[in-house]
Amino acid sequence: MAINRESNAYTFIFAIIMVAVVGAVLSIAATSLKPFQDANLKMNKQKDMLASIGIEVDNMKDAPDEFQKFFTQSILLDAKGNVVDETAKENLAGDKDKAFKLDIKKQYKAWKGAQMKKEDMLYPLFVVNKDGEKLYVIPMIGTGLWGPVWGFMSLKEDAKTINGTSFGHQGETPGLGAEITTEPFESQFKGKTFSYTGPEDFQTVKVVKAGKEQDNQVAGIAGGTITSVGVDEMIDRTMKVYTQYFANNK
Amino acid sequence: MSDVKTKKSEPLFSKKNRKLITNPLDADNPITIQVLGICSALAITVKLENAIIMSLSVLAVLLFGNMIISALRNLIPPRIRIIVQLVVVASLVIIVDQVLKAFVFEVSQQVGVYVGLIITNCIIMGRFEAFALGNKVGPSALDAIGNSLGYAWILLVVAFFRELLGSGKLMGAQVIPADVYEPNNMMILPPMALVLVGLIIWVQRSRNKELIEDH
Numbered sequence: 001m002a003i004n005r006e007s008n009a010y011t012f013i014f015a016i017i018m019v020a021v022v023g024a025v026l027s028i029a030a031t032s033l034k035p036f037q038d039a040n041l042k043m044n045k046q047k048d049m050l051a052s053i054g055i056e057v058d059n060m061k062d063a064p065d066e067f068q069k070f071f072t073q074s075i076l077l078d079a080k081g082n083v084v085d086e087t088a089k090e091n092l093a094g095d096k097d098k099a100f101k102l103d104i105k106k107q108y109k110a111w112k113g114a115q116m117k118k119e120d121m122l123y124p125l126f127v128v129n130k131d132g133e134k135l136y137v138i139p140m141i142g143t144g145l146w147g148p149v150w151g152f153m154s155l156k157e158d159a160k161t162i163n164g165t166s167f168g169h170q171g172e173t174p175g176l177g178a179e180i181t182t183e184p185f186e187s188q189f190k191g192k193t194f195s196y197t198g199p200e201d202f203q204t205v206k207v208v209k210a211g212k213e214q215d216n217q218v219a220g221i222a223g224g225t226i227t228s229v230g231v232d233e234m235i236d237r238t239m240k241v242y243t244q245y246f247a248n249n250k
Numbered sequence: 251m252s253d254v255k256t257k258k259s260e261p262l263f264s265k266k267n268r269k270l271i272t273n274p275l276d277a278d279n280p281i282t283i284q285v286l287g288i289c290s291a292l293a294i295t296v297k298l299e300n301a302i303i304m305s306l307s308v309l310a311v312l313l314f315g316n317m318i319i320s321a322l323r324n325l326i327p328p329r330i331r332i333i334v335q336l337v338v339v340a341s342l343v344i345i346v347d348q349v350l351k352a353f354v355f356e357v358s359q360q361v362g363v364y365v366g367l368i369i370t371n372c373i374i375m376g377r378f379e380a381f382a383l384g385n386k387v388g389p390s391a392l393d394a395i396g397n398s399l400g401y402a403w404i405l406l407v408v409a410f411f412r413e414l415l416g417s418g419k420l421m422g423a424q425v426i427p428a429d430v431y432e433p434n435n436m437m438i439l440p441p442m443a444l445v446l447v448g449l450i451i452w453v454q455r456s457r458n459k460e461l462i463e464d465h
Contacts, residue, residue: 003325005325005326005327005328006327006328006329010327011327011329011330014325014326014327014330014334015327015330015333018334018337019337022337022341025341025345026341026344026345029344029345029348029349030348033348033349033351033352036351036352036353037348037351037352037355040351040352040355041355043355044355044356044359060355060356170363171363173438174296174297174300174438175296175416175417175435175438176435176438223435
């Protein structure tokens with residue numbers, strides 16, 4: 001069978017078959033792996049949320065059980081701090097849990113891309129009971145040097161004192177900006193306090209240049225200034241929204 | 251080489267074919283001699299762990315890619331062969347990325363950004379073009395393994411020194427106490443990877459004079 005591999009017809013047919021085969025293989029791979037990936041994302045989110053209240057889960061697979069132990073309620077707020085939706089303990093992280101399912105990264109991108117107005121954005125809030133102590137967990141997202149940075153921050157019952165944080169990033173410089181996820185940086189937030197009676201007089205816990213930090217401030221990462229500034233901006237912007245809810249519900 | 255000899259498939263591991271594995275380790279190393287894949291050698295050698303995962307991913311992509319291209323070598327229309335190679339490597343990289351996300355999620359979080367970079371790794375296209383298109387599947391597989399290993403060991407050596415001297419750690423564990431050694435931030439920045447690769451090239455050429463080009 002002599003095929004003329006130089007002919008136009010053969011080249012076209014080959015290209016068409018190749019595209020069809022590759023397309024089919026990739027879509028089969030993507031669809032069949034999707035459930036696993038979604039389950040992983042959910043477990044990872046629960047793991048990060050647990051980390052923010054000081055529960056470190058070594059194996060991601062244990063996250064859902066631990067999550068059920070501590071998280072008692074999820075609340076979805078609008079940009080004015082009014083409650084839009086609430087989910088009780090039994091349905092937490094389930095299909096009907098709008099606060100847990102909300103993709104704040106997507107929402108943030110839509111807002112940055114001017115496809116969404118600030119007043120239309122929604123804000124999830126989680127309530128935790130850890131050994132009898134009531135904690136609030138707040139998810140947040142901002143922009144670092146190379147891409148998004150995000151995190152969960154847990155507050156004590158007064159909704160002003162930071163109980164713990166858990167930050168993440170997509171592609172900050174390893175050894176520099178990426179250090180925001182490490183213990184030395186995160187532990188600085190512990191015990192620092194926000195002060196406010198509402199969003200107008202909100203005093204944030206600032207992330208400042210390393211070595212220049214004063215009381216109630218956190219030392220940024222040396223060599224990771226843009227990332228540190230991103231974290232600072234993220235905390236300030238996000239907390240301002242939540243102060244409205246806390247001011248009205250305290 | 252003793253483990254190779256114990257295997258029974260003689261023709262595949264003939265003396266000539268064994269060279270396909272050993273050559274890229276030293277005298278025909280993809281990074282230090284062919285100077286391919288330098289970009290990824292700079293990007294992912296800050297931590298040893300990332301380098302290991304990158305090496306394994308490149309091994310997977312190059313192995314399957316070389317075998318697929320070699321199996322299709324008599325069917326691929328010469329005029330669009332580069333496009334075909336690109337499609338094969340891009341598809342394989344996407345599959346590797348998806349599999350990592352589904353089964354080793356924590357690892358994929360670490361290296362997710364870099365896996366995509368494999369597409370642009372010149373070693374892969376280079377081996378497709380230079381070897382797989384003209385050779386049978388068996389030798390192509392060996393060639394893929396050899397080149398991946400040649401790539402991997404450079405990566406590992408560079409990452410070892412960069413993580414050790416740049417942050418005092420290995421595999422994320424502190425090995426030099428922070429009060430004994432002040433980590434050198436310069437090691438973490440890309441230029442030092444280039445310097446380290448340069449040092450390896452220097453050592454290699456001083457040991458093997460045949461590698462020195464005469465201009």
